[in-house]
Amino acid sequence: MTTSLTSGAYPPQLTQEEEQYLIATIKDWSIANGLAVRPPPTVIPAEADPEGIAAINTPVTVFPSPFPRVCFEQGRVVQNSYNELYAAVSRDEEFISQIVKEVAGGDEFIQKLWDIHLKVKEEGYTQPLSLGLFRSDYMVHQDTSTSPPSFQAKQVEFNTIASSFGGLSYHTSRLHKYLADTEYSLLQAPISSILLDLPENSATEGLAAGIQAAYHAYADSKLGHPKCVIFLVQPGERNVFDQRHLEYQITKAKPSIPVFRLPFDKVLTHTTIAGSPKRQLLYHLPRNPSKVYEVAVVYIRAGYGPGDYPDQRAWEGRHHLERSAAIKCPTVLTQLAGTKKVQQVLATPRPSSAPSILGRFIKDDTPAAGELWRTFTNIYPMDTSEAGLEARKKALDPQQAESYVLKPQREGGGNNIYRGAIPGFLRSIPEPHWGSYILMELITPPPVSNIILRNGHLEQGGVICELGIYGTCLWNQNTGNVRHNEQAGYLLRTKGDSSDEGGVAAGFGCMDSCCLV
Template sequence: MKSPIFPKYPPALDDTQTSYLLTNIKDWSIAHGLAVRPQSAFISATVDPSGVLATTAPVTIFPSLFPRSCFEQGRSIQTAYNRLYSAIARDEDWLGSIVQELVGIDDFITKLWEVHMTVKQEGYTQSLTLGLFRSDYMVHVEELENSRNVGLKQVEFNTIASSFGGLSSKVSTLHRYLLRTGAYPANKDGSSFTESSIPQSQAIASLTRGLVAAHTAYGPSKSDKNLCIIFLVQEPERNVFDQRHLEYELLEAHGVRAFRLPFARVLEETHLNDDKTLLYTSPHASDIQWEVTTVYLRAGYSPDDYLSGTEWDARLHLERSRAIKCPSILTHLAGCKKVQQVLATPHSPHLERFALKDDIPRLLDTFAPIYPLDKSQAGLEARSLALNTERAQRLVLKPQREGGGNNVYRKAIPEFLKGIPESHWPAHILMEMIEPPPQDNIIIRNGELQRGGVICELGVYGVCLWESSTDEEPKGRVLENWEAGYLLRTKGDQSGEGGVAAGFGAVDSCCLVDV
């Protein structure tokens, strides 16, 4: 038997040590805004009708172990991913052909495409697009006869509403604080970790600089108003502090004003000038108009956000505006699972269309095999894998659209597929499960401790600002491109889904180890 990848970790805690850590985490997190609004199952609206309470965000007590080489791999490849996805978003013809395959299968994708086509026919007024991306990975361990491969495999690439940048910066500061103050006991075997083992996520500062880059690139006001950025948000939003940290950084570090605009109020609170300039009026100050440079979508990414025609009208309204969209509809579409699938289907020709030659081997390295469920040769082969109970053990079935909560795991796959019409199968993709190295941790949720085996997902943020194609630059032009900090999300290894805000999983940071 091979030696385990990770050292014995985390150190054992007695009751006093646990209580000391818990007290320190509870106090530090509220003092520094590592917080969420409580779930209604925890605190009902009857108890707190005005929603004034907050609670520590679900966090791990210890930073989880993460191979240093994988962490560096994820950070160093981010600019290549930014280039790749911005190139896809600029290739309307290719994206159109992908969307065609989903007509009649995924209404949401189809509707998004229609919004794009409407604006295209009118003529886009803004050639710049901002991407605040997050590429999510797990560590995959492949045991060979005399060696072992340890590397990152991509879970998904988020082109819209990439969340937890705010809290990720805070949680690495928390873990470094706990370490620095001796709140963690040494491992029994004498091994220990140091502050330099826990990289500080710079996501707040770095994502904010991305918004500022767009804000600046927008240029001077067209309407002689003050300029602002809009955060398009859901309401209510439990994860509000995550977003607010970016808003506060915009103001404090850059003097840039941002407003939170609930998706449902877009048509009431914004207005398009004849030249498509987007003007915003906050209801608290109805005599003041602002010109919007950038619309940062933290809503509108999932079909659940579109309850009526109004939200589609709102999305169209924003898309046709002169404001820089983060992201545009085409960029949103570039993040659909179908795109990830066609790139990662073994022997796919598509990657070469978008990626720099030098980037391709490194990108391929991070792809986990993904299969379509259509009637192509690859699709038919995938169907037989999915329906085979034993083989399905190593697979996950995902819908092609954004937003968590609908994945089907392992042995549940055959039954699930048999329960829906075969015509709906192509709306899903099939992925090889990534098999991360086992480790333990403790998650704090609403003050309760959950101990046991955990699975970690690394998210690397990326900022990319680009110009769409012009006559001189038929492939468009990337103006800004940088890696923008990281997030570790950790969940119990028994739960299927990893979304922290949804009540599963916790925000975490990396304790880097050489493996």
């Protein structure tokens, strides 16, 4: 039995005139306020926009989606513990080494990242500080064993690199508040703004504050150069405005913080490493190479998947950054801490006679550990351990596989294998590679309906919502001292309930905001 999150008709039925008016209102507000993306070629072909000047409104829900207050608060409150947990994981080289051994046989990308760490370790790291801009993603789990059914936030994944959509999420919350104040009460089936509990969203400010904390923690240049922040980005980034909002927020600091965008494939072209023992990273302004900045922080929004490394030069560029004195967000070790295998191992149930694996980082029987355990869901290895062999049976059984998702060690949308596709997929790859995947029990949230505006057209029906809570953490990799640990706003992504993948940039989901119920 499932329970709807709303009583009555939500969203309200719209007349054709109301639909057209809301489409026009949302499109104009979105472009005027930067709730926008560059269009995919399927919407505006490259030959129709050769100069790349076009922008369209981000796919977005017409109404904020109902979301259980208890789950929203659960995710928000536990974020500082998650920040602390993943800072600790990234410091545990022995633990990460074991994770890499378990998955690298079927995942060359993970092995190559680890090789960069080993290479820099041999030379000696010169920057002990690490910055994390994290996002922990949840879906609502409905526990039908209670009466009435109760709700819990269960973690889908934890992102340690390129945790995107903070800028667009902030503006989506603003859009829905604007519509609540001006439009919803005028509908033929009106909604009073007083009845909508729309939480504040500080994502842009919160994420920027993390980068600013790292910038100020980096000492003034001994080489006499001004300091700067680098946004390392993918060439031709469609999600540019999301990133720009963060840049603009950082530059509001007094005194101003210089921020520059650097395509990942231009790292070796526009940066050098000083010949000093500290190995400062120097950025040579492409439009005026006589201007040289010392890079305090590299915020890495590229390099999270194999597609960003088409050749050896790309790997040399990542190594170049890793060995420098710039504070990395994230380091290679922090990126590896975000693999799905780490999530699976941390969620391994605690043996009755021994500490849990989570207890290696957050003491068992503490409130923080209890908060973390409540967010864990059932995740299994796909190796040759007893638990792994049991998981393989489930994954290969077409009937049992319907309750699971198979996940590789990847960030970004479009990488997972769902339900009935799992058995055939496993049989299509070498069995020694199976251990590089994890098997997660699907979370079945309560039914929600909404209307999505995508590419000028409305899509109405059942939707699935995924909550992301942002966190920022700055810590010393050598001592473990945490200098900054904050929860930093939220993201709500929504997709049609017939779609498995939820990535907005990948074209599956849309931006949304919470109406707490």
